[in-house]
Amino acid sequence: MEYLSNDKLLIVGAGGMIGSNMVQSALMLGLTPNICLYDIYEPGVHGVFDEIQQCAFAGANVTYTVNPEEAFTGAKYIISSGGAPRKDGMTREDLLKGNCQIAAEFGDNIKKYCPEVEHVVVIFNPADVTALTALIHSGLKPNQLTSLAALDSTRLQQALALEFGVQQDKVTGAHTYGGHGEQMAVFASQVKVDGKPLSEMGLSAERWEEIKHHTVQGGSNIIKLRGRSSFQSPAYNAVKMIEAAMGGEKFTLPAGCYVNCDKCGFKNVMMAMPSTIDKTGVHFVEPAGTEEEMASLAKSYEHLCKMRDEIVELGIVPPVAEWKEMNPNL
Numbered sequence: 001m002e003y004l005s006n007d008k009l010l011i012v013g014a015g016g017m018i019g020s021n022m023v024q025s026a027l028m029l030g031l032t033p034n035i036c037l038y039d040i041y042e043p044g045v046h047g048v049f050d051e052i053q054q055c056a057f058a059g060a061n062v063t064y065t066v067n068p069e070e071a072f073t074g075a076k077y078i079i080s081s082g083g084a085p086r087k088d089g090m091t092r093e094d095l096l097k098g099n100c101q102i103a104a105e106f107g108d109n110i111k112k113y114c115p116e117v118e119h120v121v122v123i124f125n126p127a128d129v130t131a132l133t134a135l136i137h138s139g140l141k142p143n144q145l146t147s148l149a150a151l152d153s154t155r156l157q158q159a160l161a162l163e164f165g166v167q168q169d170k171v172t173g174a175h176t177y178g179g180h181g182e183q184m185a186v187f188a189s190q191v192k193v194d195g196k197p198l199s200e201m202g203l204s205a206e207r208w209e210e211i212k213h214h215t216v217q218g219g220s221n222i223i224k225l226r227g228r229s230s231f232q233s234p235a236y237n238a239v240k241m242i243e244a245a246m247g248g249e250k251f252t253l254p255a256g257c258y259v260n261c262d263k264c265g266f267k268n269v270m271m272a273m274p275s276t277i278d279k280t281g282v283h284f285v286e287p288a289g290t291e292e293e294m295a296s297l298a299k300s301y302e303h304l305c306k307m308r309d310e311i312v313e314l315g316i317v318p319p320v321a322e323w324k325e326m327n328p329n330l
Helices: 017-028 042-055 068-072 092-113 127-138 150-164 205-216 218-226 232-245 291-313 320-326
Strands: 009-012 034-038 061-065 077-080 119-122 145-148 255-261 266-273 275-278 281-284
Touching: 009 017, 009 068, 017 034, 017 042, 017 232, 034 042, 034 068, 042 061, 068 092, 077 232, 092 119, 092 127, 092 291, 119 127, 119 232, 127 145, 127 255, 127 266, 127 291, 127 320, 145 232, 150 205, 150 218, 150 232, 205 218, 232 275, 255 275, 255 281, 266 291
Parallel strands: 009 034, 009 077, 034 061, 077 119, 119 145
Antiparallel strands: 145 255, 255 266, 275 281
């Protein structure tokens, strides 16, 4: 089997459903034969290792460990789903304190064991602040670390495709920006359905509000239907993000990235933006939208600032003015 790269890919949280799906997706897409599975729960990660070995991927060199030094050393690419799962009745923000402490340790392990890593994708919730925490602690450059945000956009795309009875890839420009949570900003002005602007599709304001609500509650809907949080869709999207960073197909759905932009008016947060991930990292541009959409984005940004300030108050990250002491690249 021909692989895109021979570099070491580390999957953190590999013993869970998202992690195990990421391992399988990475091998099926032929990203690299050299994949390390890391988890703190040995029976779980051991079981995933056995299952992957029993798939018999040609040329695969899969290993597993519960030792962070062994896991992180030599890793060139990392995807982490290593946080606590979201349960029924919980918002992403409910997970903030515990998962940000996990993210701080994750970033410390990167700085200690693999400072030469090329790209990191963080997908455990609340992803905006766990990724920000990991970035501050890791010492990486902002373009080297992204968080999963595309899932909100693909949920919006799916809802519109079902609404108009078209193939999902016929819906373009269906994007959400800002936070990966209940305060996300859902944009309609750039959407086209089979090439036709959404504004010309006869969608009522009431129905659009219902679609927006369904998009925002997409994660909760999966929990209600399946009895557990999403795992296939976040796993696949995360692997496609790391594939792009490895030099494969560019990833053009919104990614959560570090934004400190005077022109945009957004400072010192991780947030979903119009972005591209390629071999050189993640790059974003300023969103374009209606006055109402931009106001919604500003509101989402304010919410992200509050969550950021909360983890500062908890002592998980230092005050913004001191970030450069921990990470000179910020």
